[in-house]
Amino acid sequence: MSDSSGLQPDAELVRSEFNAPDDEVLYRHVHPTHWVFDDGAGGYRLSTAFMMIETGDDGLSSYAETLLKERSVAPEDILPGAEYGLASITSGDARGQACDVVFSPDKVLPINFAHMLICLSSADLSRNQRRKLSKALCEFLTILKPPHVADRS
Template identity: 65%
Template sequence: MADEETLYRHLHPTHWVRDEGTGGYRVSSAFMSIEAGQDGLSSYAESLLKEHGVRPDEILPEPEYGLVSITAGQARSESCGVVFDPNDELPINFAHMLVKGPNGVLSRGQRRKLSGALTRHLAMLKLPERDPE
């Protein structure tokens, strides 16, 4: 996969939190958590979505989710790999990718480092919808 490949990831509304320092909002560190049974961060490859006529916003499990992207090169610049990980759980999983650490899994430190990189490189394509506080 080319470094220029865009990887999309959905953003749960609870992962969009108030930043006490700026008064605005930011992506929470929980955004980088790995779900039980997974060994990397789920994402979807733009080229594979396009090949099947799927828009990036169609990866969102619910309308209130946000949508963010990074490139494969940005993940690799943080010593992470990007691997193809298709499965049959969802109709769009033909484009499913995992961002993984150099030894296959992401350590806590790598997740923290990648979280910082995501914050620097993150392209926010759709803000998550939040209830008024």
């Protein structure tokens, strides 16, 4: 994230609230460890662990497209490094899988003015239920940029 990307922290520009409509695009950066080779498919795919919400977690970090656009920030600007990929899901697709989508800005990172969390709507899901949820959420993801992975040897 460069200084010219519009990511300067500015308390005046951070909204106090944002209710994401169902068509809101949420962007997530994809670490290369979540891009796994699937022998059965003969290619790479996103690990379902990418969308796993563990017990005790706040939720899955994402960034709202509307809020990024307000600051003229490109979705690629959320990537912490060149090796990361970019994926998206809509708020409605997350909600359709019984998740909540919550505005969660902070001043820790300049990009966090657009920070959203995809959260469990029920805290009492079993591990198996959370795995099924993760798989279901992954089916709604769009891969916009695959992460860079080392060649398979």
